[in-house]
Amino acid sequence: MADRTSSSITIRSGKTEIMAVIADLEAYPKWASGIRDLTVQETGDDGRARLARLTFDGGPFSDTVGLRYEWGGDDHVHWELVEQGTVVTGLHGSYTLGEAGGGGEPATEVTYELAVDVRVPMIGMVKRKAEKRIIDSALKGLKRYVEG
Template sequence: MVDFSTRQTLVNASPMDCFEVVVDFEQYPQWAPDVKEARVLRRDDSGAGGLVAFRAAAMGRSVSYTLKYFYGTNPLRVAWRLTEGDQVRQLDGEYEMAPAGEDGAKTLITYSLAAELTVAVPGFVKRRAESRIMLTALDQLRRRIEALAAERARPAG
C-alpha cells in the first residue's frame, strides 16, 4: 500500500538558496543523518543531478535506492521517481520552493512523498519511519539552508 505525505516549512533564506541545497545531492550525508551515501550517477545537460544513488539507514537496516530527478519548467521545483530500490517499491516525490514574506527573503518549502515498501511492516513502524523522513526532509533541510545562508551573510574577516 502506498503512503502519501505532504508537509511544509518556512525557511529564512531565498528560494534559490533553498533550491541549491536541495539539489546538492553529494552533500546530503552532511545534513541528513540517515543518508550514508549519495552519488550522482548521471547529470542532465545543465549539469544538474539526473540520476542519483543513495544508501540510507532505515528501520535498523541499510537501504539502497536510485532516484531519477526531473526539473521541468518551474526553476524552484524538483521531482523524483524511484528507478531501483532493494526495499522500496515506490519512492516518488517533490520539493517546491515559493517566495514568502514581504521582501521574498523567506521561502515556503513544500515536500511531498509517495512511498511503498517491498515488505509488510506494522502501522506504528511505518508512522515512525514517515515521521523521521519528514523530520529530515524539512527540519534538517531548513537547518542546513539557514546555516549556509548565515555563513554567506557573515562578513569576511
Template sequence: MEIASETIVVKATPSECYAVVTDFESYPLWASDIKAVEVVRRDDSSRPLEVTYRATAFGRSASYTLSYDYTKAPYELSWVLKTGDIVSKLDGSYSLSESEENFTQVTYQLSAELIVPFPGFVMRRAESKIIHAALEDLRQRVESNIAAK
C-alpha cells in the same frame, strides 16, 4: 496511494534553498539519514538525473536510486524511484515558493512503499518522520550556509 506532506518556512530565498536541495553530493554532510551519495548520470547541463543513495531507513540500511525531474526548476524538484533494495516506491518532491522577502515556504511530499508490506499506520508514521527530518535538516543547512557568508 496516499502522499505524505509537510511544509516549513526557511529564512532564505528560494534560490538559496534550491542550491542546497540540488547539491546531492553534499547530502551526507547535513541530511541525518543519508550515509553515501553517488551521481550516476547527468543531463547536458550537468544536473544530476540519477542519484544512488545509501541511507538509514525503516530501521535498517537501504540503497536506492532516484531519477530527478527538473521541469519546474527552480520552484520544484521531483523524483521517482528507479531501483531500490527495500523500497518499491519512493517518489516525491520539494516545492519552493517565496512566502515573504528572503523567506521560502518549502513543501516536501513523499509517497513510499516497501517491498515487504507494513501496516498503513506504520508507513504513515515512517513517512512523517522522514519528511520532518528532511525538512529540519534542510532548514538548518540552508540557514547555516547563509550565516557563514
C-alpha cells in the same frame, strides 16, 4: 502509491539558494540524517542530477536504491525510484518551493512530499508515520544547513 505524506517549513532564504542546496545531492549526508551516501550517476543539460544512487540507514534497515530526478528550475524537483533496493520497492518524492510572505527578508516555504513502498507488509498508518519522520527530519536539517 497514491497516498503521499507531506509537510512544509519556512526557511529564511531565497528559492535559488535553497534549491542550490537541494540540488547538491552529494552533500546530503551533511544535513539529511539517515542518508549515508548519494552519488550522482548522470547529469542533465542544466548540470543537475538526472540519475543517482542513494544509500540510507533508516533505523531497523538500510538500503541502496536508484533514483531519477526531474527539475523545474528553482521551483520544484521530483524524484522516483528506477532501481529497487532489497527493502524499498517504490519511492516518489518532491520538494516544492514557494515565496513565503514576510517583512523584507527573503523567505521561502519548502514543501516535501514522500511516498515509500517496502517489501515488508506495513500498516498504512505506520508507513505514513515513518514517512512523516523522514520528511520532518529532512526539512529541519535543510533549514539548519541553509540558515546556519
